[in-house]
Amino acid sequence: MTAPPTTAPRTTAPRTTDRRTTDPRPLTLHPDRALPADPRQREVAREIYAETARLPLICMHGHVEVEAFARDEAFADPAQLLVVPDHYVTRMMVSQGVAPADLGIPRVDGGPVEQDSRAIFRRFCASWHLYRGTPSRFWLEHELVEVFGVDVEPSAATADAVFDTIAARIAEPGFRPRALLDTFGIELLATTDAATSTLEHHAQLAAEGLGDRVVPTFRPDAVVHLDRPTWAADIAELARVSGIDTGSYAGYLAALRQRRQAFVAAGALASDHGHLSADTTPLDDAVAARVYAEALADPASVTPERVHAFAAHMLFQMAGMACEDGLVMQIHPGVLRDHHDAVLAAHGQDKGFDIPVATEYTRALRPLLQAYGTDPRFRAVLFTVDETVYSRELAPLAGAYPSLRLGAPWWFLDSPEGMRRFRETATETAGFANMSGFVDDTRAYASIPARHDLSRRVDAGFLARLVLEHRLRVDEAVETAVDLAYHLPRLAYARRG
Structure with a gap:
């Protein structure tokens, strides 16, 4: 009887997950990225996507600073453009043990952080493998290839070469914030501005012919959440910029109305409300x-109870004001901000430690909708980071109330799978017409085209499936894709009243 074969001994070490020392790999973009794997569905998706790929971008919710357009200066360097301000990028490295200070993230107290942008960029490139399977990888690859002309994959070995390629690109005269509006095809971009903003930069842009293209968004969070550390100082600043005494509640409301009117005069189309709860x-x-x-x-x-009650009350009040001035409400609750106190104390807000919580909408929004849900002057766009409410709460609400539209998958759901799940769970009840289009929600200016491109590809794939299931004709699918990319955001954010 023949003895069973033995397993041959290993002659090489097992493959590890650390590929940072391998030879440089080319970086290219596959034309079918994020399109369906099924060949028949992919073929139809290509046809649909081709009709939306070059449409103008409507960017109604983002965090690119208006000062960048007012100054219109060259970007500092690749690390300051792509790494330091982007908490999507930095939080992944922090999760693997990299200290925020080593990524150049400024300290509140002005203490020392890494100042060498090449060192920061090398850490990022050496961490490239961490982004596999994430939407950040999709966005970054798109930026590197399409925007900056990089043709090698980031790694420890290629970091300096990639840095130099990007640095040369951003030094070009045509690579300035205003010129990129045309390069990226951005037709309309809304910044996010505190209620206390003087809007001086928007006034400058308006005087220089960009007032209809870069518009402000009214963000009153700092003055409606009583537990904000700077709440009292922000209330005093509200009085200063409005010229109205905020020492009383009546004066406070009057000052808010005055600032909203100033935003409307500056071209604003929306207000923005980031509450922990959707309670109204x-x-x-x-x-x-x-x-x-x-x-x-x-x-x-x-007390926490008073913070919650006053914030809910003010969300209701803002809906009433929206009926007066026509600003569209963007409501995006459900995120516990600044989860780690030490990071907040050291580096401030928006540093990647905001974590979603379960969010209820049906009962929470009922007071607001009882008062304004069928008022033709009112419009609200609802966002969530709690996917469980898409089919149970948000789609039925938007499918009933004429004032409501569903916001795109946002933040942690701003991903290929998150977008697909949104379409699959919300469309059947809400319909496409009750959607508001994509929002990029980013401080990373150069990533805006990549984010919209991903959304259009996912929509093309979803619509292609409906075509193959004989639920839509191809012409209907194309028309719907164009609506989702362009017409619906324009309609959703049209000023009411």
Whole structure:
């Protein structure tokens, strides 16, 4: 009887997950990236995507600073453009043990952080393998190839060469924030601006002919959440910029109305509300006035219960103001901001430690919708990072109330799979017409085209499946894709009233 064969001994070490020392690999973009794997569906998706690929970009929710357009200066360097300000990028490295200071993220106290942009960029390139399977990888590859002309994959070995290629590109005279509006095909871009903003930079852009292209968005969060560390100072600043005494609740509301009108005059189309909860239960005016006055007089009176109640009350109040001035409300609750106190204390807000929580909408929004849900002057766009509510709550709400539209998958759901799940769970109940189009929601200016491109590819794939299932004709699918990419955001954010 023949003895069973033995397993041959290994002659090489097992492959590890660390590929950072391999030879440089070419970096290219596959034309079918993010399109369906099924050949028949992919063929139809290509046809649909071709009709949307070059459409103008409508960017109604983002965080590119208006100062960048007002100054219109050259970007500092590749690390400051692609790494330091992008918490999608930095949080992945931080999760693997890299200290925020080593990524050049400024400290609140002005303490030392890495100042060598090449060192920061080398850490990023050496971490390239960490982004596999993430939307950040899709966006970054698109940027590197399409925007900066990089043709080798980032790695420890190629970091300096990639840095030099990008540095040469951003030094070109045509690579300035304003010129990139045309390069990227951005027809309309909304910045996000505090209620206390003087809007001076927007006034400058308007005087220079860009007032209809770069518009502000009214963001009152800092003055409606009583537990913000700077709340009292922000209330004082609200009084200064509005010229209205905010020492009383009535003066506070009047100042907010004045600032909203200033935003409307500056071209704003929307307001933006980032609350922990979607609760819109109003307080009695006397109770609201007392809570406000006591918060100004004694910070110790600010309990978590009062913070929640006043924020919910002010969300209701903002809906009433929206009926007066026509700004579209963007409501995106459900994120516990600044989860790690030490990171917040050291580096400030928006450093990658914002974590989603379960969010309820049906009961929470009912007071607002009872009052304004069928008012033709009112429009709200609802966002979530809690996917469980798409089919159970958000799609049925948008499918019933004429004032509501569904916002695109946002933040942690701004991914190929998240977008597909959104289409599959929300479309059947809400329909395409109750969608608001894609929002890029980013500080990373150079990533905006990549983000819109990914959304258009995913939509093409979803619509292609409906075609193959004989639920849509090809011409209907193309028309719907164009609507989702261009017409619906224009309609959703048209000023009401």
